Amino acid sequence: MTTWSIREVPVSETADAPEAWLLHGYTGAMNDGLLHAWGNRDFERTATEILGSMHDQKYDRKPRLVAVADDAHDAPDPDRVLGYAMINLPQQDNTHTGHVEVGVRPDHRRQGIGSSLFDAALALVRDAGRTQVTASSDQQVEPPEGPGTLAATTGVGRVAIDADGPRFLSKRGFALEQVERYSVFDLxxxxxxxxxxxxxxxxxxxxxxxxxxxxxxxxxxxxxxxxxxxxxxxxxxxxxxxxxxxxxxxxxxxxxxxxxxxxxxxxxxxxxxxxxxxxxxxxxxxxxxxxxxxxxxxxxxxxxxxxxxxxxxxxxxxxxxxxxxxxxxxxxRRVGTWNAEENSYMLGINVALGFRPAGGSGEWQLKLS
Ligand SMILES: CC(C)(COP(=O)(O)OP(=O)(O)OC[C@H]1O[C@@H](n2cnc3c(N)ncnc32)[C@H](O)[C@@H]1OP(=O)(O)O)[C@@H](O)C(=O)NCCC(=O)NCCS
Structure with a gap:
């Protein structure tokens, strides 16, 4: 049985630093999840780009956590990172809220890793005095209206309630406040x-x-x-x-x-x-x-x-x-864009230009008591 520990990704000076193996594991786990969610590499990120974002925390504090498979030797192997949590805590405005993204490598899901990452992330959000938390779930196709779907509180847009992300978030009390459409324009x-x-x-x-x-x-x-x-x-x-x-x-x-x-x-x-x-x-x-x-x-x-x-x-x-x-x-060859499903003016322009629907996301919110 796999056991794991939750660790914070250190903000190293460069992506070559010895301790940056956790950053590489974080990047690998995120990219694995993105490939699984989308079936392409358009959203893939690099460790250097992620580290560059972590270096600037003036307007957002950005703790990054990883679930690391336990190993008696603590080998610096990025493949030991099984999942990640990204936490954004605005520092100037919107200091009542925090945004959390949790992802687990597809081969390691349904063992409790996502739950322990989420619990650790939520503890950081609470410690920062936040009274709400937001999260997103991705989908390759927006499901047609019918059983097994959940509509956003806006009344526009749906997610499949049994998909990994929606199921995980709704079980934790999050409300689906908005659905975004992802569209692609081909050149x-x-x-x-x-x-x-x-x-x-x-x-x-x-x-x-x-x-x-x-x-x-x-x-x-x-x-x-x-x-x-x-x-x-x-x-x-x-x-x-x-x-x-x-x-x-x-x-x-x-x-x-x-x-x-x-x-x-x-x-x-x-x-x-x-x-x-x-x-x-x-x-x-x-x-x-x-x-x-x-x-x-x-x-x-x-x-x-x-x-x-x-x-x-x-x-x-x-x-x-x-x-x-x-x-x-x-x-x-491709431009990707995100718009709220209820943003009819922007969507109208995009559709007229030739953007085609290519999936979307659910935007979720949980009020913390
Ligand atoms: C959502 C996500 C993070 C969950 O990760 P996970 O590691 O599978 O999460 P958990 O294992 O803690 O819980 C998932 C399910 O596995 C079950 N589970 C946990 N331990 C288990 C075990 N040992 N054996 C069998 N099932 C188990 C949980 O009860 C839960 O089941 P449920 O959905 O019926 O409640 C993962 O599916 C993922 O990365 N999805 C893509 C990103 C995403 O949508 N993130 C959520 C929004 S931030």
Whole structure:
């Protein structure tokens, strides 16, 4: 019978440090779970990228736990790591909440490892004085309505109640507060159709808007305006029943994240719409390129400020950034994006552009007494 111990992953200086075998085990267990959940390697991560995130804990405290198979010699073998827990504890806003992700290597499930990781994670969340905890469960396909499914409290979207994640979380009292749709856009695309969609949106938006682009480093000219977009992003995208307050961004926080992303070798392709009369940014969209794939990018945030909605800026910025992606990163074959199932405006744009449904997630919340 396997026995295991729960340990915290040390924040080593580099991924080559002797104690970093726990970090490599954490990474391996996470990647095993992702491959099992999705049947592809698009979300696979590297130890260096994970460590880079752990180095920056200014705005989130980030304990990472592992379940390590007991071994009399305590051999520094990453394969001894059977499961992991990721805990995020916001430090500036939303200090009432913590986010937990628990994963167990598929071959080692149903032995109690997930439960002991979860208990240890929850103890950290409680010790930090948090009154609620959130978690997610992934699914390759959203099940059709019917028996064996659970609907989100929003009324939109479902998960299969007997799948590993939903079963685990609902047994622990979590409520399914939202379902997200994952969608994939395949490249190359029809350039004429994309140009037409962009031109129509441009005509509708009118002469008050002009597109500006940058990569990972925000030009000083736009940093305050970009920080405001990020603040609004925290509450303007639908949150379902998830209890989160505004998460405030300023220039310092934007620069801190830039440094973190540089260490993690994550690259951004940001495209924004300037509102010319006020010289402020009205909207933005962003791709995130990852270090271990030149075929896959994440669609990161997209937002049109409330006061600029209804002018097709959403379609304009997304079509323009896809054109730019094809020109600047010709090896990219897939863009992956996440949207709340009730976010009909964003989903409408994505579907019109050619994004296809490719699974999703359940977003869960537990109030702690
Ligand atoms: C959810 C997950 C973490 C559970 O991990 P796990 O190690 O299988 O969890 P446990 O073994 O503690 O519990 C799972 C089941 O195994 C059962 N079990 C525990 N020990 C057992 C044993 N020795 N023999 C047989 N069954 C056992 C538990 O009772 C539980 O059964 P239930 O679902 O009928 O209640 C795992 O399935 C996983 O990694 N899923 C993907 C990621 C995910 O969805 N995470 C959850 C959201 S954060």
């Amino acid at each position: 190359p695309f029809d350039p004429e159709l994309m140009a037409k969609q962009r031109a129509e949106a441009e005509a509708h938006a009118g002469p008050d808007y002009r597109l500006v682009t940058w990569q990972s480093h925000v030009p000083e000219e736009w940093i305050e305006s970009y920080a405001l977009l990020n603040t609004r992003m925290s509450t303007d995208a639908p949150l379902g029943g998830i209890d989160l307050e505004e998460d405030v961004w300023d220039a310092e926080r934007v620069r801190t994240l830039e440094k973190q992303y540089q260490e993690r070798e994550l690259e951004l392709l940001v495209l924004a719409a300037e509102h010319i009369p006020t010289h402020t940014l009205a909207a933005f969209t962003c791709f995130m390129a990852v270090p271990n794939s030149d075929e896959f990018v994440h669609q990161d945030d997209t937002l049109v400020l409330k006061e600029h909605r209804g002018k097709r800026l959403g379609m304009l910025i997304k079509a323009a950034n896809l054109q730019r992606l094809a020109a600047e990163r010709p090896t990219v």
